[in-house]
Amino acid sequence: MTFFDDLADRIAAVDSVVSVGLDPDVDRLPEHLLDHDLPRWAFNRRIVDATHEHAACYKPNAAFYEDADGWRALAETIAYAHGKDVPVLLDAKRGDIGNTARQYADLLDTADAITVNPFMGRDSLEPFLDRTDAGVFVLCRTSNPGGADLQNLELASGEPVYERVAALADTWNRNGNVGLVVGATNPEELAEIRDIVPDIPFLVPGVGAQGGDAEAAVEYGLADGVGLVNSSRGIIFAGEGEARSASGQASGERSDPRGMGENFHKASGEAAKRLKKRLNQYR
Numbered sequence: 001m002t003f004f005d006d007l008a009d010r011i012a013a014v015d016s017v018v019s020v021g022l023d024p025d026v027d028r029l030p031e032h033l034l035d036h037d038l039p040r041w042a043f044n045r046r047i048v049d050a051t052h053e054h055a056a057c058y059k060p061n062a063a064f065y066e067d068a069d070g071w072r073a074l075a076e077t078i079a080y081a082h083g084k085d086v087p088v089l090l091d092a093k094r095g096d097i098g099n100t101a102r103q104y105a106d107l108l109d110t111a112d113a114i115t116v117n118p119f120m121g122r123d124s125l126e127p128f129l130d131r132t133d134a135g136v137f138v139l140c141r142t143s144n145p146g147g148a149d150l151q152n153l154e155l156a157s158g159e160p161v162y163e164r165v166a167a168l169a170d171t172w173n174r175n176g177n178v179g180l181v182v183g184a185t186n187p188e189e190l191a192e193i194r195d196i197v198p199d200i201p202f203l204v205p206g207v208g209a210q211g212g213d214a215e216a217a218v219e220y221g222l223a224d225g226v227g228l229v230n231s232s233r234g235i236i237f238a239g240e241g242e243a244r245s246a247s248g249q250a251s252g253e254r255s256d257p258r259g260m261g262e263n264f265h266k267a268s269g270e271a272a273k274r275l276k277k278r279l280n281q282y283r
Helices: 003-014 039-054 068-083 098-109 145-151 161-172 187-196 214-221 246-250 264-280
Strands: 018-022 057-060 089-094 113-116 135-141 178-182 202-204 228-231
Touching: 003 135, 018 039, 018 264, 039 068, 039 264, 057 068, 057 228, 089 098, 089 135, 098 113, 135 145, 135 161, 135 187, 145 161, 161 178, 161 187, 178 187, 187 202, 187 214, 202 214, 214 228, 214 264, 228 264
Parallel strands: 018 057, 018 228, 057 089, 089 113, 113 135, 135 178, 178 202, 202 228
Antiparallel strands: none
16 A cells, blocks of 8 residues: 555545645744643644544644654654544655665654655655655645746756656656645646646645635646645634634633634634535535
């Protein structure tokens, strides 16, 4: 079984292609969690409890965990997600050579899949590609405006760099474990890349806070029904800035100067459910 076999089963089980990005920015966490031994874990646990029925995958970004307590919080989060039968894709964007790459690939001892940067070429990705049971999502065309600085450069062959990356990823997919990261903010490019690699699943970021095209994300992001459409801030911070609900007041919920009360996770659950319903219109 490959990661994508497991992901297909999960998608079928919850009727969802939603990836929930777990990016617990400490500066935005509800104040009542800050006294917890591991505030990021406490936050993630509540998000997972509220969203797992709608989540095909969780995608923690390593940048929010790269300190001693953060790695502990990440380990707890991955184990908890697995306890809910949800796979975990670590958004780490790793890519290096030799022993360094092999050390990075050890992250797949706990996570089920990882994002990688192809800039240093195939040998920098071999330790990841060799993990036949793990998913390897190769950065191809990202949704940030600056992505065009390099990704859209035209090669001597006339093709842009992102198209070459897609074509190379197809040749790297000997174990059936390669996916591509393709942003949702440019539907035309999504369609072009799908034409190049008809059988490779995409991880499509940019549908939430970045306002990407949900219909295009589903139409072009899925290969044989398998793929992921990610939202991070749009789900996990959905309760930010909301006034306390009547139910919260009735239950004695404490106010939070950051605008996220003790029931913040309920808004996250509703946001994940809405995105699932929105995406399912196009599946």
